[in-house]
Amino acid sequence: MRCIGLMSGTSLDGIDGVLARLSPQLQVEAHVHRPMPPALRAELLALNTSGPDELHRAALAANALAEAQAEVVQALLAHSGLSAADVRAVGSHGQTVRHRPGAVDGTGYTWQLNQPALLAERCGIDVVADFRSRDVAAGGQGAPLVxxxxxxxxxxxxxxxxxxxxxxxxxxxxxxxxxxxxxxxxxxxxxxxxxxxxxxxxxxxxxxxxxxxxxxxxxxxxxxxxxxxxxxxxxxxxxxxxxxxxxxxxxxxxxxxxxxxxxxxxxxxxxxxxxxxxxxxxxxxxxxxxxxxxxxxxxxxxxxxxxxxxxxxxxxxxxxxxGLPPMQVEATAFAWLAGAHLMRQPANLPAVTGARGPRVLGALYPA
Structure with a gap:
């Protein structure tokens, strides 16, 4: 099984993508890093706090993020010589803009800005996204998942x-x-x-x-x-x-x-x-x-x-x-999490997140 993992972290420096073979043994076959476009970086950072017209701005930022992610996926395929049909799924973490588990109403939320439907459309590969919210729904922090x-x-x-x-x-x-x-x-x-x-x-x-x-x-x-x-x-x-x-x-x-x-x-x-x-x-x-x-x-x-x-x-x-370079670890983790979702295997650790029990994480957007 091969999956792609995409990660743009809190630092907002860029998007890391890895193409990983998950079985029979984990192996990273390609890695691509693309700097975050400056205008998108500024908007994602601004969306961490309340501001005017947030829904509209967030929707457009999610579209732009998906387009940037799609470029990373295409670069990984080109680098590896593989086609979209050779990859089972893309694990897309998205960009965290708010994280308040357990807050306000007792459940709280974690929001990773993302547009996985658009990413699936652009790449022609199944996309697994929204990894954190199921753990939060089960009373957990939704983090860390790695x-x-x-x-x-x-x-x-x-x-x-x-x-x-x-x-x-x-x-x-x-x-x-x-x-x-x-x-x-x-x-x-x-x-x-x-x-x-x-x-x-x-x-x-x-x-x-x-x-x-x-x-x-x-x-x-x-x-x-x-x-x-x-x-x-x-x-x-x-x-x-x-x-x-x-x-x-x-x-x-x-x-x-x-x-x-x-x-x-x-x-x-x-x-x-x-x-x-x-x-x-x-x-x-x-x-x-x-x-x-x-x-x-x-x-x-x-x-x-x-x-x-x-x-x-x-x-x-x-x-x-x-054997795993530091800038590849988190992206590889989300490739692994996508694989776990496809196998319907729980991937959270309740002792880490505080969730009520093991849960299958993520939502599938078919190609």
Whole structure:
């Protein structure tokens, strides 16, 4: 079985697509990354907060996202030499613009902006989408969904491992030794605040290799305020996103510590990202000896150095060391989730999301 997985994460840097053979053994056969079109990126970011004419704007943004996704699918087929008939399904996560599970009415919602019907029309391949909402309907957080995939690919019976995904938001998967239950949760910000700050002050999409953060000094009082965010102390199951870690949240934190230089703010945000993850690891899985890092944060040398310093005795390395490059992990996970849907196999982990039980995730849009 071959499936394509598409992922555009909270960082909004672009769309990653993988063509993966799921059986008899998982193997990525092609990977394509396309930058998010600037106008679409700006609109998706704006739709994270309330604004005028949201329904109309969201519908058009979903159409534009589907067209961009279709280009990635076509590039994957061209790169691999395969045709649409060779692929069973496309797993399309869509773009999260609101995430409020359990809120307001007791059920809440999670909204991934998407247009899977248009994607199926453009590609001629079945599309599986809307992976999170069934878990939310069953009382869960709808996130993170990747721990079941991490367990299959990275789990070891003889070693306590963890996987840290540093996209826009950071999430941890805890893989104990000896077959103990897998757990996982969103542990705090990933690159979202770092990208926001460097965009505001240097006009760059991201802090390449963490060089700007490395040039600054950590501001103790600011770091203390950031680490006091109540979400970090909440017990799992839990998940978060730009609904919490956004520009106004950062502004409120900075108002308590006036006069911090921009590069020192960047250094402090990098330290905050690393400490939020490492303290969560110490608290929930102190026996961990191996930390595998994926997402864009795995390519940030400064951030990786901070993780290594904060985790003495733990081997910190990219998932590339295990054969799956860091920018391919989440897209591959959604190819795997699409395959699970086709097989009618539950793919959530209730111990991770808090759902009432295992559920088949996603909805099918036939070609």
């Amino acid at each position: 721990p079941a995939f991490h367990a299959q690919v990275f789990g070891r019976t003889d070693q306590a491992r963890a996987v840290l995904n540093l996209g826009g938001i950071g999430n941890l998967t805890l893989l104990p030794a000896g077959g103990a239950p897998v757990s996982g949760f969103d542990c705090g910000p990933g690159n979202a605040l770092l990208d926001l700050w460097v965009q505001q002050h240097l006009g760059q999409d991201f802090d390449a290799d963490g060089q700007w953060a490395a040039s600054g000094q950590v501001h103790g009082a600011l770091l203390g305020g950031l680490m006091a965010e109540p979400y970090l102390a909440e017990a799992p199951p839990k998940s978060t996103g730009r609904d919490l870690f956004h520009a106004d949240w950062l502004v409120a934190q900075l108002q308590r510590c006036a006069g911090v230089s921009p590069q020192d703010v960047q250094a402090t945000l990098a330290e905050f990202t690393a400490r939020a993850a490492t303290e969560a690891l110490h608290r929930h899985a102190p026996q961990t000896t191996d930390l595998l890092v994926c997402g864009g944060g795995a390519l940030n040398a400064d951030l990786m150095q901070r993780l290594t310093r904060l985790l003495p005795g733990v081997r910190v390395r990219s998932t590339a060391a295990e």
